[in-house]
Amino acid sequence: MSEIPLSHPRYASLLTREKVVLGVDEGITGLPGLVAQGRGEAFDYFLGERTTLPGDDAERAAVAMLLLAERPVLSVNGNVAALVPQGMVDLANKIGAPLEVNIFYRTEERVKNIADLLRRSGAKTVYGEDPDAHVPGLDHERAKACRGGVYDADVVLVPLEDGDRCEALVNMGKKVITVDLNPLSRTAKTATVTIVDNAVRALPNMVELVDEMIGLSREELEAVLEGYENEAVLRRSVALMIEHLRG
């Protein structure tokens, strides 16, 4: 890669972009993942590149749902691994959940690279290298999942997930939490809790929220969830984007 000229006015933004490109060089992010990252950048631009109030509300609901779960599992794909590996591992460790590697364009090498990265970041249990189950309703390669991991989970966090797979997981009866900067996407509309925020901001915020909420009683956590309405959160996110376009 060439150097970004320091004189360039968008230096910081281009530097972030280079970090995702680095994920490709390290065999973690797939090339189509770079395009997906660009889509996210554009939606984040509309959001004002900050965690919004509806984003924070969704993150609180997500943490309540994870803390109430019997078998929570955190799914990691190539972009998530390139962007916030430590945030995913910290969240997994704080709530005692395993991680599972699930990538859109599956190659065994890339799955292993991501699993290794998560273990180097302190992950205790990482599924995904030896799938032994299938999510019904998906194409063979995309369906691969692990018993003890995503396949058996009651609550799954699948950030930056494809709409197809999100829907298949919901159809299995799971509660699905996603992180998706496009509030109009199929993933956003299908998930149980949709966090319209950049994963780079959402995960560290959720790790902090676990510290804040871990002392709450079961009833208090359930009250957080009862007060949460995913459709309203999506509508509020769209309204913020319209406001930003107007400004």
Next chain:
Amino acid sequence: MSEIPLSHPRYASLLTREKVVLGVDEGITGLPGLVAQGRGEAFDYFLGERTTLPGDDAERAAVAMLLLAERPVLSVNGNVAALVPQGMVDLANKIGAPLEVNIFYRTEERVKNIADLLRRSGAKTVYGEDPDAHVPGLDHERAKACRGGVYDADVVLVPLEDGDRCEALVNMGKKVITVDLNPLSRTAKTATVTIVDNAVRALPNMVELVDEMIGLSREELEAVLEGYENEAVLRRSVALMIEHLRG
């Protein structure tokens, strides 16, 4: 690359994405260009993935400006080469303009690959491999330009251009036409004529518009330009995006 499952509901969109990825494999598109492509996809989604009325107005103004130009030049970067090489060459040939390869992350190999692709597509004159001038106000590598090409042009078409370079070309006194799906970008605000449309649709449309407008007199072409207001076109494009978000 893995195969996209035919059963996937976003098959067509993913296939387009794979075409840009192919540009990387062929040494035409740079990795950061994939991220830029993703950003464009998101803005196109807001536009409804069609050529809008303000987009068509800008394309007409751009064609009038190119037909009135003394020394028009068409600039081609990695993404433009991957997306619409034939459209750029057809437009260049119809208006008798040279092409010039200008890429953000310059490597001589990639410049040569793009120039070869344009020549294979029927281009008559392709500048860019042997730059002999500099655009003032830009970092050394980014400033490279060719006499007889962009450096001496009175009107330049620079689709998917960086804001920095667009501004530097305007500062040289050139009339700058760009294609940019983000009506709020610095490029969009700086250019003389901003086509808020996908390059994949804009270029073939402009080629058709040349056929339609080439018989117009100088006065008629000037009248098209006099009736054109770039700021209004940008405002109308933003309004369409807001409308789409509301719908």
